[in-house]
Amino acid sequence: MELLNVNIPNWSDMGNWIPEAVLCVGFLVALIGDMVTRGKKPVVPFVISVFALVTAGSYAVAGLNNPGLAAGLPIMGDLVVVDGLAAFFRILFIFAGLATVLFAWTSEEIMGRKRENKGEFYALILMMTAAMMVMAEARDILMLFLSMEAVGLVSYVMAGYMRTSLRSTEASLKYVLFGAVSSAIMLYGLSLLYGMTGAMDFAGIRAALVSGPVNGFALLVVVVMIIAGMSYKIAAVPFHYWCPDIYEGAPTPVSAIFSVGPKAAGFALMIRFFYTTLAAGPDAAASVGIIHIINWPLLIAVISAVTMTYGNLVALRQSNVKRMLAYSSIAHVGYLLMGFLLLTPAGLQAILFYLLVYTLMNLGAFFFVVAINNHLKSEELDDYVGLGFRTPWAASMMVVFLASLTGIPPFAGFIGKFYLFTAVLDKEWFWLAILAALNSVVGLYYYFKVVKAMFFTTPLEGADTSPLKLHWLQYTVLAVLAIPTLVLGLYWGQFKDLADQAIAAMTVGF
Amino acid sequence: MTSDLVFILLALLTIVPAVWVVFSPNIVHAGFALLFTLFGVAGLYAYMGADFIAVTQMMVYIGGVLVLVLFTVMMTRVPLGKRANYGLDRFVPAGVLSLAVFGLLYKSITSVDWGAGHTEAVPTVAEIGTNFMTNYIFPFEYVSLVLLAAMIGAAILIREEKFSEDEPENGETEVQS
Numbered sequence: 001m002e003l004l005n006v007n008i009p010n011w012s013d014m015g016n017w018i019p020e021a022v023l024c025v026g027f028l029v030a031l032i033g034d035m036v037t038r039g040k041k042p043v044v045p046f047v048i049s050v051f052a053l054v055t056a057g058s059y060a061v062a063g064l065n066n067p068g069l070a071a072g073l074p075i076m077g078d079l080v081v082v083d084g085l086a087a088f089f090r091i092l093f094i095f096a097g098l099a100t101v102l103f104a105w106t107s108e109e110i111m112g113r114k115r116e117n118k119g120e121f122y123a124l125i126l127m128m129t130a131a132m133m134v135m136a137e138a139r140d141i142l143m144l145f146l147s148m149e150a151v152g153l154v155s156y157v158m159a160g161y162m163r164t165s166l167r168s169t170e171a172s173l174k175y176v177l178f179g180a181v182s183s184a185i186m187l188y189g190l191s192l193l194y195g196m197t198g199a200m201d202f203a204g205i206r207a208a209l210v211s212g213p214v215n216g217f218a219l220l221v222v223v224v225m226i227i228a229g230m231s232y233k234i235a236a237v238p239f240h241y242w243c244p245d246i247y248e249g250a251p252t253p254v255s256a257i258f259s260v261g262p263k264a265a266g267f268a269l270m271i272r273f274f275y276t277t278l279a280a281g282p283d284a285a286a287s288v289g290i291i292h293i294i295n296w297p298l299l300i301a302v303i304s305a306v307t308m309t310y311g312n313l314v315a316l317r318q319s320n321v322k323r324m325l326a327y328s329s330i331a332h333v334g335y336l337l338m339g340f341l342l343l344t345p346a347g348l349q350a351i352l353f354y355l356l357v358y359t360l361m362n363l364g365a366f367f368f369v370v371a372i373n374n375h376l377k378s379e380e381l382d383d384y385v386g387l388g389f390r391t392p393w394a395a396s397m398m399v400v401f402l403a404s405l406t407g408i409p410p411f412a413g414f415i416g417k418f419y420l421f422t423a424v425l426d427k428e429w430f431w432l433a434i435l436a437a438l439n440s441v442v443g444l445y446y447y448f449k450v451v452k453a454m455f456f457t458t459p460l461e462g463a464d465t466s467p468l469k470l471h472w473l474q475y476t477v478l479a480v481l482a483i484p485t486l487v488l489g490l491y492w493g494q495f496k497d498l499a500d501q502a503i504a505a506m507t508v509g510f
Numbered sequence: 511m512t513s514d515l516v517f518i519l520l521a522l523l524t525i526v527p528a529v530w531v532v533f534s535p536n537i538v539h540a541g542f543a544l545l546f547t548l549f550g551v552a553g554l555y556a557y558m559g560a561d562f563i564a565v566t567q568m569m570v571y572i573g574g575v576l577v578l579v580l581f582t583v584m585m586t587r588v589p590l591g592k593r594a595n596y597g598l599d600r601f602v603p604a605g606v607l608s609l610a611v612f613g614l615l616y617k618s619i620t621s622v623d624w625g626a627g628h629t630e631a632v633p634t635v636a637e638i639g640t641n642f643m644t645n646y647i648f649p650f651e652y653v654s655l656v657l658l659a660a661m662i663g664a665a666i667l668i669r670e671e672k673f674s675e676d677e678p679e680n681g682e683t684e685v686q687s
Contacts, residue, residue, distance in 0.1 A: 078645075123662070146656065156663065217617065217621060
């Protein structure tokens with residue numbers, strides 16, 4: 001047999017993949033820990049998962065200083081790579097995973113007396129975090145699809161985690177069905193792309209597109225199909241239908257990580273896939289040609305405009321805070337997509353920085369809903385009346401998150417939006433910038449409906465006004481999210497540099 | 511000429527039962543029609559010289575998935591032979607959308623030069639095996655983790671519910687399981 005044409009895997013590559021490996025091992029150990037204690041002591045898998053996430057996080061942070069990052073470090077063959085982009089995103093995912101694990105520990109929806117499978121929950125979050133990290137590292141169609149399915153499979157289970165709740169079960173089923181359909185569409189597109197280019201790795205696809213004659217019509221169909229699959233992951237219109245129902249039905253800590261993790265992973269994947277195959281490269285002239293044939297920026301601009309407008313307008317009408325946050329997360333995807341169509345490094349850097357800020361503020365807002373749900377068993381806006389006086393500290397932090405989501409200075413959300421808007425204006429997409437500004441005003445209205453309910457509306461006669469006492473862990477996690485949301489609005493240079501470095505290797509030309 | 515005839519037969523074996531799957535009012539009939547479709551697809555793979563995929567298609571889809579589908583139909587006790595009668599309001603939009611998608615795909619598939627030469631069919635199993643252990647070892651190992659997570663997920667979702675306390679929680683609809 002001929003063995004000349006194969007790469008014998010190099011185990012020393014695993015040294016650059018320690019964070020993911022730690023999480024995968026943690027996943028197995030947490031399961032075993034749960035099994036040994038017969039599921040009666042969820043604290044065992046909880047501690048194991050916190051330990052795994054902290055270990056993985058410290059390795060991921062240390063990995064930022066790896067000099068090989070700029071060129072990209074392939075792991076066991078050429079299918080996944082750890083480069084600046086992956087190094088940035090894996091820290092983001094580990095942070096989101098850790099915050100979710102800590103908050104889930106205090107959530108009645110996960111840890112309530114009647115709940116089962118408490119241990120498996122923590123194991124699955126580890127697996128989900130690892131899968132999202134692989135999504136940000138994939139540079140081959142095969143790994144692209146596998147990692148997306150891995151995130152999907154774990155998500156379906158976590159959405160249906162409250163098995164006794166009809167809404168949760170419905171959410172899970174809807175997630176599976178929508179996921180299957182969008183995966184099928186994307187896979188069909190990918191198979192056509194493989195047929196056209198004869199390559200599975202992004203670089204090979206790019207080389208084939210640049211060298212060969214490109215059939216514009218077929219390429220457009222392919223790109224639309226692939227965008228369809230990825231829009232499902234980030235919940236962009238018209239593939240957003242699952243999003244509000246699933247965020248509302250799933251346990252709130254799960255909705256929190258859904259609204260941040262898979263979306264950020266989807267963006268990482270989209271940036272790597274589209275910028276490697278269509279845009280970035282040493283031969284910028286050819287890229288302009290390909291982009292021109294299918295008018296890719298306009299396609300994304302339309303999706304972005306529709307997504308942000310739809311998300312904001314529908315969020316206006318919501319009376320359930322969790323559902324409102326779901327629509328608001330759709331709107332934020334619209335803002336993020338603005339940076340995606342520009343084909344400039346500045347646009348991508350703005351996306352990364354905004355995702356960082358968005359992770360903090362959106363997790364915070366969802367976690368506040370978790371904490372309140374523990375006491376009130378409700379997410380209705382009417383029940384939030386008077387919360388500002390019942391739990392002043394937590395409610396004040398919620399105001400920080402909401403103001404930041406709106407994009408008011410001096411909060412981090414403003415800086416994030418500022419970078420996005422300047423990038424958009426630089427490329428003279430004026431109509432898009434104006435639309436986004438108008439949308440931000442709409443956002444102001446519905447975010448501050450919550451603030452108004454908490455602080456300014458007088459509670460009804462006989463309403464419960466007793467103070468609520470939150471778990472100390474909840475105060476801690478909320479503060480860990482709220483303080484950076486404030487500080488990043490005043491001092492953001494280092495974190496912006498981090499985002500800039502992550503993109504540095506991605507974009508050449510333009 | 512003979513090979514074209516084989517292809518046409520295999521294509522018919524795939525398409526005709528597929529139409530039956532979609533339009534049959536009886537879900538068990540649809541399930542059995544799916545058997546022929548999947549068999550036809552396996553035949554197409556074999557026709558193109560992809561021997562390993564053809565065998566996998568037979569074993570996984572016909573041997574596993576299809577049997578599971580039929581079992582599920584039996585266990586969930588769907589009323590046999592009856593199906594909701596959908597009017598034109600369902601068929602027309604679905605038909606228009608399907609035709610539009612078909613048109614787009616047809617145009618893009620026919621307009622691309624696929625550049626595929628006719629190559630001699632060679633056995634692929636050994637080469638696939640070698641690749642699994644070398645070039646593609648990463649996805650090979652990764653998939654095993656993903657499948658483990660999927661199995662655990664399935665176990666979580668279907669595990670028998672044991673209620674230790676009786677009072678239902680507020681704000682949550684209870685399902686009898």
